[in-house]
Amino acid sequence: MPELPEVEVTRRGIDAPLRGARVLSARLGKPLRWPLGVLPGELVGTTVGPVLRRGKYLWLPLVAHGADRLDGGLLLHLGMSGSLALLAAPPLPGAHDHFDLVTSSGTLRLNDPRRFGAVVWSPAMTAAPAAKLLQRLGPEPFDPTLTTQRFHAALQQRRTPIKTALLGGELVVGAGNIYACEALFQAGIHPGLRCDRISRPRAARLLAAVRETLSRALDLGGSTLRDFTDVHGASGAFQAEAAVYDRAGLACGRCRSAVRRMVQAQRSTYFCVVCQKR
DNA sequence: AGTTAAACCTGGTTGC
DNA sequence: TGCAACCAGGTTTAAC
Numbered sequence: 232m233p234e235l236p237e238v239e240v241t242r243r244g245i246d247a248p249l250r251g252a253r254v255l256s257a258r259l260g261k262p263l264r265w266p267l268g269v270l271p272g273e274l275v276g277t278t279v280g281p282v283l284r285r286g287k288y289l290w291l292p293l294v295a296h297g298a299d300r301l302d303g304g305l306l307l308h309l310g311m312s313g314s315l316a317l318l319a320a321p322p323l324p325g326a327h328d329h330f331d332l333v334t335s336s337g338t339l340r341l342n343d344p345r346r347f348g349a350v351v352w353s354p355a356m357t358a359a360p361a362a363k364l365l366q367r368l369g370p371e372p373f374d375p376t377l378t379t380q381r382f383h384a385a386l387q388q389r390r391t392p393i394k395t396a397l398l399g400g401e402l403v404v405g406a407g408n409i410y411a412c413e414a415l416f417q418a419g420i421h422p423g424l425r426c427d428r429i430s431r432p433r434a435a436r437l438l439a440a441v442r443e444t445l446s447r448a449l450d451l452g453g454s455t456l457r458d459f460t461d462v463h464g465a466s467g468a469f470q471a472e473a474a475v476y477d478r479a480g481l482a483c484g485r486c487r488s489a490v491r492r493m494v495q496a497q498r499s500t501y502f503c504v505v506c507q508k509r
Numbered sequence: 510a511g512t513t514a515a516a517c518c519t520g521g522t523t524g525c
Numbered sequence: 526t527g528c529a530a531c532c533a534g535g536t537t538t539a540a541c
Contacts (some may be wrong), residue, residue, distance in 0.1 A: 421511045
């Protein structure tokens with residue numbers, strides 16, 4: 232599910248309510264992608280700090296009080312099917328509720344049917360294990376230092392298809408399968424085009440398209456294909472205005488010709504052969 | 510070194 | 526209706 236807009240929607244939903252909350256208990260369900268790294272009980276007594284996002288990861292600081300407490304935080308990832316809910320009166324955990332953080336301001340609950348998500352303890356965002364997971368991430372899409380020049384220079388160093396590179400997150404983080412397809416459509420670029428064949432003007436157009444696509448999705452509360460909801464249980468609305476994603480055989484949003492589906496790097500790519508050029 | 514497959518899981522949909 | 530095959534918002538790890 233969750234690409235940058237969904238993760239950011241989630242962050243905004245939990246940041247203010249949880250800030251300053253005291254951790255009362257924690258519970259683990261079935262194993263997620265990686266082990267938590269501490270016993271749930273060791274989190275008790277810490278205070279939640281400002282929630283940050285880096286790429287599709289969330290960082291939840293847990294500040295210690297007293298030397299006998301752990302100081303650090305939790306690095307969370309929603310994987311393909313994860314979502315977080317903030318519950319005032321949580322029902323008994325269901326089959327896919329795999330992590331609860333019970334606080335004085337409500338219970339933060341991770342639901343993740345496929346369990347590709349993760350909750351990992353780390354002493355700091357800049358220390359292992361969090362730093363190891365974050366180290367390979369490219370620049371944030373709204374980072375002002377990510378200029379056309381820098382983006383184009385990074386493109387020139389890669390020979391992979393642009394769609395694959397966008398998914399990889401080394402050029403820029405945040406665009407997953409939906410938004411990579413949509414941004415390439417918006418920029419009029421064929422998903423199979425090699426990165427190093429993209430001219431500087433087209434690179435500028437693509438970077439702008441990535442930014443516009445992600446911010447539009449953010450405004451609409453993200454996309455909900457199946458699992459994703461915000462922390463209040465609300466679905467996103469972006470999927471309804473996708474021009475190409477999941478529209479194989481349907482009319483292109485611009486020229487009305489049939490949208491094509493192909494597979495790149497084991498993922499479906501949707502595109503318009505008329506509107507998107509090599 | 511740079512790219513591409515395999516792996517991790519569950520569940521919904523499609524097709525025989 | 527039953528069952529197999531395929532598909533799904535991701536990303537690390539292993540293998541060409």
